[in-house]
Amino acid sequence: MHLRRFQQFLYQEYAVGVLLIIAAVLAMIAANSPLAGLYDLFLQTPVRFAIGPLDIHKPMLLWINDGLMAIFFLLIGLEVKYEVMKGDLSTPAQIALPGFAALGGMVIPALIYAALNFTDPVAIKGWAIPAATDIAFAVGILALLGKRVPPALKVFLLALAILDDLGAIIIIALFYTSDLSIASMVLGSIFVGMLAILNRMGVTKTSPYLIIGALLWICVLKSGVHATLAGVILALTIPLDLRDSRGRSPLKKLQHQLHGKVNYFILPIFAFANAGLELTAEQVATLADPIPLGIMLGLFVGKQLGVFSFCWLAIKTGLAKMPPNTNWLQLYGLAMLCGIGFTMSLFIGSLAFENDPQFLSTDRIGILAGSFLSAVVGYLVLHKAGSKQQTS
Numbered sequence: 001m002h003l004r005r006f007q008q009f010l011y012q013e014y015a016v017g018v019l020l021i022i023a024a025v026l027a028m029i030a031a032n033s034p035l036a037g038l039y040d041l042f043l044q045t046p047v048r049f050a051i052g053p054l055d056i057h058k059p060m061l062l063w064i065n066d067g068l069m070a071i072f073f074l075l076i077g078l079e080v081k082y083e084v085m086k087g088d089l090s091t092p093a094q095i096a097l098p099g100f101a102a103l104g105g106m107v108i109p110a111l112i113y114a115a116l117n118f119t120d121p122v123a124i125k126g127w128a129i130p131a132a133t134d135i136a137f138a139v140g141i142l143a144l145l146g147k148r149v150p151p152a153l154k155v156f157l158l159a160l161a162i163l164d165d166l167g168a169i170i171i172i173a174l175f176y177t178s179d180l181s182i183a184s185m186v187l188g189s190i191f192v193g194m195l196a197i198l199n200r201m202g203v204t205k206t207s208p209y210l211i212i213g214a215l216l217w218i219c220v221l222k223s224g225v226h227a228t229l230a231g232v233i234l235a236l237t238i239p240l241d242l243r244d245s246r247g248r249s250p251l252k253k254l255q256h257q258l259h260g261k262v263n264y265f266i267l268p269i270f271a272f273a274n275a276g277l278e279l280t281a282e283q284v285a286t287l288a289d290p291i292p293l294g295i296m297l298g299l300f301v302g303k304q305l306g307v308f309s310f311c312w313l314a315i316k317t318g319l320a321k322m323p324p325n326t327n328w329l330q331l332y333g334l335a336m337l338c339g340i341g342f343t344m345s346l347f348i349g350s351l352a353f354e355n356d357p358q359f360l361s362t363d364r365i366g367i368l369a370g371s372f373l374s375a376v377v378g379y380l381v382l383h384k385a386g387s388k389q390q391t392s
Contacts, residue, residue, distance in 0.1 A: 015140075015263075015264075016136040016139075016140060016263045016267065017136050017137045017139070017140025017141070017143075018140065019263075019264060019267075019268045020134075020136055020137060020267060020268060020271045020342065020343065022268070023267075023268040023269070023271035023272040023275070024271050024272070024275040024342075024368075026272055027039070027272045027273070027274075027275040027276035027277075028275065028276060028277060028279070030276055031276035031277055031278050031279075032278055032279055036278065039276055042060060043059065043060055043061040043273060043276075044059045044061065045059060046058070046059055046060075047060055047063050054218070056218070060273075061273055061274075064269060064270055064273045065270070065273075065274070065350055066221060066226075066227040066228065067217075068266045068269060068270060069266070069270060070227055070228045070230055070231040071231060071258065071261070071262060071266055072228070072231070072262050072266050072267065072270075073228040073229070073231035073235075074232070074234055074235050074258065075231075075235075075258045075259065075262045076162075076165045076169070076231075076232065076235075077169075077231060077234070077235025077236060078235045078238060078251055078254060078255045079162060080162055080165065080235070081235055081240065081251065082240060082251060082252070082255065083159065085240055088155055088158065089159055089162065089163070093321070094159070095159070095163075096314060096319055096320035096321075097156065097311060097314055097315070097320035097321065098156060098159035098160040098163055100310040100311060100313070100314040100319070100320060101156075101160045101163075101310055101311050101314075101335070102160050102163035102166075102167060102307075103167075103306075103310060104306035104307050104308075104309060104310025104311070105131070105133065105160070105164060105303050105306045105307040105310075105335075105338050106128075106131040106164065106167050106171075106306070107131075107306060108298075108302040108303070108305050108306030108309075109130035109298035109299060109302030109303055109306060110127045110128060110130065110131050110298070110302075111302070112130070112294060112297050112298045112301065112302040113126065113127050113129065113294035113295060113297075113298045113302075114127050114294075115294075116290045116293060116294040116297075117290045117291060120290065122353075122356050122359070123290060123291050123294075123359070125352040125353065125356075126291060126294075126295070126348075126352040126353065126359070126363055127352075128168070128171045128175065128176075128352065129298070129341070129345050129348050129349045129352060129363060129366075129367065130294070130295050130298025130299045130302055130341060130345065131167070131168070131171070131298070131348075132164065132168050132341050132344030132345045132347075133160070133161055133164045133303070133339075133340065133341065133344065134340045134341055134342040134343045134344055134345070134371070135158070135161035135162075135164075135165070136263065136343065137340040137342055137371070137375065138161065138338065138340050139154070139157065139158070141337055141340075141375060141378065141379050141382075142154055142157065142382075144379070145383060145386060147386075148386025149330070149382060149386060150324070150325040150326050150330070152323035152324045152325055152326055153326050153330055153331075153334055155323070156323045156326075157334055157337070157338075160307070160338070164338075165344070168344055168348065169232055171348070172226050172228070172229065172348070172351065173225065173226070173229055176226055176348070176351040176352065177224055177225050177226065180224040180225070181222055181223045181224055184219045184220075184222040184223035184224075185219070185223045185225070187219045188216055188219030188220055188223060188230075191212050191213075191215050191219060192216065192233060194212050195209060195212055195213070195216070195233075195234065195237035196237055198212070198237070199237045199238075199239055202239070202242055203239075204239060204242050204244040204245075205244065205250075206238065206250050206253065206254050209234065209237065209238055209250075210234075213230065213231075213234035216230045216234060217230040217231070220233075226351060235251075238251045238254055239251060240252070267343060270343060270347070271342070271346075274346040274347070274350060275346065275364065275368070277361055277364045277365060277368065278361065279365075283361065283365060284365070286362050286365060287365055287366065287369060289362060291359060291362050291363055291366065292362050292363065292365045292366030292369070293366065294366070295341075295345070295363055295366030295367055295370055296369045296370040296373070297370070298370065299339040299340075299341045299345070299367070299370030299371060299373075299374055300339050300369075300370045300373045300377075302339075303335065303336070303338045303339035303341075304335040304336045304339060304374075305335075306335075307334075307335035307338050308331065308332050311331055311335070312328075327385060329381065329385035330382060330385040330386070332381060332385075333378050333379075333381035333382035333384075333385055334378070334382065336374055336377055336378030336381055337378035337379075337382070338374070339370060339374030339378070340371045340374050340375050341367055341370060341371050342367065342368075342371045345367045346364065346367060349363040349364070349367065
């Protein structure tokens with residue numbers, strides 16, 4: 001009986017959010033206890049992979065952020081491709097409202113952060129940190145609200161989050177790229193061509209794609225472009241409309257295989273590795289500093305302002321339609337939930353301040369504070385909005 005309940009729990013939408021919370025709490029406990037030394041030792045443990053002239057030597061933290069997160073971005077790429085070709089983003093009418101919402105939810109938080117940090121050439125690198133939304137947490141909150149949230153609002157959030165992730169991918173590619181290696185980029189381009197040939201030849205087995213994708217990841221890692229983008233490139237070459245010998249779409253098959261691994265292993269590991277923040281009185285006091293304050297206000301104020309105002313303008317001007325069976329208060333509550341940055345914000349923060357580690361702890365407190373406020377207040381607003389709808 002207990003095993004059955006546990007299995008049902010794992011397949012519920014809010015399970016991923018709960019696991020991320022547990023991972024973050026464990027990281028905070030580890031960083032603020034006698035285990036802090038072991039926690040740091042784990043993150044800095046050197047891991048080396050070498051074959052002939054190929055030598056990849058990185059601490060465990062970077063293997064998690066560059067390696068495991070590439071698999072996460074592979075799943076994101078698969079979901080984006082499916083939704084654009086077959087799903088909730090396949091027509092202009094479907095993409096209009098979440099498109100405006102995602103745009104506002106990236107622009108306004110970034111502007112708020114930049115307004116507080118534009119004079120500091122190092123701090124301004126973190127402008128994109130509050131522009132991200134953590135879909136696992138946001139969907140988890142909606143699941144906790146149950147029937148108080150109409151299905152159309154959940155679909156809208158998923159579409160918005162997919163476009164938000166796509167925006168994050170573009171930002172990473174354009175703004176968080178270091179010195180480029182032409183040789184690695186040329187070799188990577190050859191592997192991209194091989195993936196395209198596999199697609200054109202109608203290859204439905206996923207193993208050839210994954211093998212070449214692993215080689216592409218190495219090239220992208222060595223090129224100076226962030227390695228996680230290899231996952232997105234690989235995803236775009238996986239066939240959707242073809243069928244294997246068992247009648248399955250290769251894209252849907254791989255998406256199904258990765259979903260559990262990413263949600264129940266990769267994301268919690270990432271949260272554990274990146275959420276560890278030593279909370280001292282001095283550290284808490286830094287919340288008023290420009291970087292954490294800009295992140296907190298960007299997430300808690302900028303996200304709700306950007307998402308809701310852009311939705312309001314799009315609906316009032318007739319460019320988009322309100323999700324069916326929803327009201328303005330529910331849309332506002334959803335906009336607040338978009339301020340839960342957590343996973344993606346931590347990831348972008350690790351890129352922004354990769355060469356300035358002294359800022360990695362200050363950005364985390366802003367991310368945690370902004371995400372916490374957005375989750376709590378967003379839940380309360382949606383709970384109240386759902387109560388009003390049920391009694392009306």
